[in-house]
Amino acid sequence: MNQLNHRKASARLQILNPDGSPAAGRSVRVDQVSHRFLFGCGAFDAVELMKTQDEPKQAFLRDRMEKWFGLFNYGTLPFYWGRYEPEEGQTAYTETMAAARWLREKGVTVKGHPLCWHTACAPWLMQYSNEEILRRQLERIRRDVSAFRGVIGLWDVINEVVIMPVFDKYDNAITRICKDLGRVGIVKEVFAAAKETDPDAVLLINDFNTSKAYEQLIEDLLEAGVPIGAIGIQSHQHQGYWGLEKLNDVLERYSRFGLPIHFTENTLISGSIMPAHIVDLNDWQVDEWPSTPEGEDRQAREIAEMYTVLFSHPLVEAITTWDFNDGCWLKAPSGFVHQDNSLKPSYEALRGLIHGEWETHETLVTDAEGYAAFTGFKGSYTVSSDAGSTGFVLENDLHKQLVLNL
Numbered sequence: 001m002n003q004l005n006h007r008k009a010s011a012r013l014q015i016l017n018p019d020g021s022p023a024a025g026r027s028v029r030v031d032q033v034s035h036r037f038l039f040g041c042g043a044f045d046a047v048e049l050m051k052t053q054d055e056p057k058q059a060f061l062r063d064r065m066e067k068w069f070g071l072f073n074y075g076t077l078p079f080y081w082g083r084y085e086p087e088e089g090q091t092a093y094t095e096t097m098a099a100a101r102w103l104r105e106k107g108v109t110v111k112g113h114p115l116c117w118h119t120a121c122a123p124w125l126m127q128y129s130n131e132e133i134l135r136r137q138l139e140r141i142r143r144d145v146s147a148f149r150g151v152i153g154l155w156d157v158i159n160e161v162v163i164m165p166v167f168d169k170y171d172n173a174i175t176r177i178c179k180d181l182g183r184v185g186i187v188k189e190v191f192a193a194a195k196e197t198d199p200d201a202v203l204l205i206n207d208f209n210t211s212k213a214y215e216q217l218i219e220d221l222l223e224a225g226v227p228i229g230a231i232g233i234q235s236h237q238h239q240g241y242w243g244l245e246k247l248n249d250v251l252e253r254y255s256r257f258g259l260p261i262h263f264t265e266n267t268l269i270s271g272s273i274m275p276a277h278i279v280d281l282n283d284w285q286v287d288e289w290p291s292t293p294e295g296e297d298r299q300a301r302e303i304a305e306m307y308t309v310l311f312s313h314p315l316v317e318a319i320t321t322w323d324f325n326d327g328c329w330l331k332a333p334s335g336f337v338h339q340d341n342s343l344k345p346s347y348e349a350l351r352g353l354i355h356g357e358w359e360t361h362e363t364l365v366t367d368a369e370g371y372a373a374f375t376g377f378k379g380s381y382t383v384s385s386d387a388g389s390t391g392f393v394l395e396n397d398l399h400k401q402l403v404l405n406l
Helices: 044-051 055-069 093-103 123-127 129-147 174-199 212-222 245-255 293-312 345-357
Strands: 009-018 027-035 040-042 074-078 109-113 152-160 203-207 230-237 261-269 315-319 361-365 371-377 377-385 388-394 399-401
Touching: 009 027, 009 388, 027 044, 040 109, 044 055, 044 074, 074 093, 074 315, 074 371, 093 109, 093 129, 123 129, 129 174, 129 388, 152 174, 174 203, 174 212, 203 261, 212 245, 230 245, 245 261, 245 293, 293 315, 293 345, 293 388, 361 371, 371 377
Parallel strands: 009 399, 040 074, 040 315, 074 109, 109 152, 152 203, 203 230, 230 261, 261 315
Antiparallel strands: 009 371, 027 361, 027 377, 377 388
16 A cells, blocks of 8 residues: 555546637646645745845855755744844844745745744843733734734744743743743643634644653643644754654654644754763754764665655644754754755755655646546646646645646
8 A cells, every 4th residue: 555645636637728628639747846745944044034135145045045945845934032022122023024925935835933932032021020921922922923924824832831830941931921820821821812813823832842741731732722733743863863663653642632743843963963961952062063974874864764754644744854054053964955055965865755756747648538637746736738837736636627728
């Protein structure tokens, strides 16, 4: 049995001439131009590109983003409160909206990350009472979800709840209100604010903790009526590839909820592995973390295997690799391109899957009544001849008439 059947649909197209008569015995080309599945990556450079006035930097970032578009149809933009609004009332709306619209124009689905998080929170919140912090947090969600409605339709609503309210590395506004409300209480509040502001948005809970504690949290949230649209699973593998056993275990355990699963933050490195004794990845601070040829080959193999397992699973709807280029978070060699934008083996390996093995391109010949049939991966297509072309979307089995100037 083909384990990718759930990613495909069948189409029976009747090709008509402009006068409405069947175009019999005609050769037509069917080409997939985008995937329904969300193949994603962090797209923070798009914001920087919209912001910078430095022409050499603009050229460098445009080159990087063109390579980014060569793989992905799904991008995550930054909404960390402390970064998005470093001073109260002074937001990064202009450059973030410009980036989101630009990505949309390129056919990219955009997600915002995150609306609420105890880390990278706005320091100016600390002057307020817990009651006022909560009010401003909910106001912030309504403001930003409303402002980006119609442009951004997916949100990581709250990030890394399992570690709260016991997070004690430093005092912060969100941990304070979590201590008052409890985990379920704070999640219920922030999800309600996002849902009422954009009822059509896909709202994610997102966490790096894949233990039973996260399962229990999700169970408690669903019992409380929290409208979780998808389960977000982080997979930062700086200390080594999870491997098939852990990957399949996580998929099995989180499948029991019957909700879509998004691998929201995936990292596989192409250099030395971070030591196993490091508990908090942020504690690994190095001056440099070089990529190596053997590490790049390993990274390419691991990415191909992991993406294949996830793409084969019926509940997985999205995979987001966190860093497109080396040298980002923790200076890790975690990208598909080096810091100079040159391609790594992992880029070619993933391109061979997304735009090779998992993409449909066929030449068909219509029958006497103008019909042509094929089975392909779900997504958007063009059907064309030398004389013209038109588009269609393949989401479920399709029977459609199309007029071409043949």
